[in-house]
Amino acid sequence: EVQLVESGGGLVQPGGSLRLSCAASGFTFSNYWMHWVRQAPGKGLVWVSRFSTDGSSISYADSVKGRFTISRDNAKNTLYLQMNSLRAEDTAVYYCARAGPDGGLDFWGQGTLVTVSS
């Protein structure tokens, strides 16, 4: 069974940092591109970043470029999102998601809540 479990969320002050993790199981993690997607309370889905199987293709939404860094450890079956210079508008549930062979995000974690507030 495919499972994605996010962790690392919490309350952080503006300007602070946080590192999210997404532990994958039930599939060959190294064969799949992975994504982060966020959703502010009561708002819609927003794509954040993606990481190819080997790191040859990485991209970020304009809203996080230069502040967030996506990475993965295929040996540990884990995806990461390092978030720096956090702002109130970064408050959201952060989901990790697997990109299936047809391009859609076919499996999602349950999300981890990040709250940026003083």
Add this chain to the structure above:
Amino acid sequence: SYELTQPPSVSVSPGQTARITCSGDALPKQYAYWYQQKPGQAPVLVIYKDTERPSGIPERFSGSSSGTTVTLTISGVQAEDEADYYCQSADSSGTFYVFGTGTKVTVL
């Protein structure tokens, strides 16, 4: 930045047909995907590559594409289909993903 536009809401009676549109300039070049999200839950992929349905998704869900607009159709709507629906695609280069603004489907 690239945007995908959806109607904010669609209301439909049980057994009727709901149609949700999604418009974007790059849709003729990039596939569209549709997700269903119920309150407090993660999204679920219901349509991929414009018209394909993943295994386990009921046949009443279908997708179509015409020019810069893609459409999710739910035929014979059931109460359990009440949810938010999002389209998703990429910019013309395929580098940046984008989600639509979302549509709340209400079953009357």
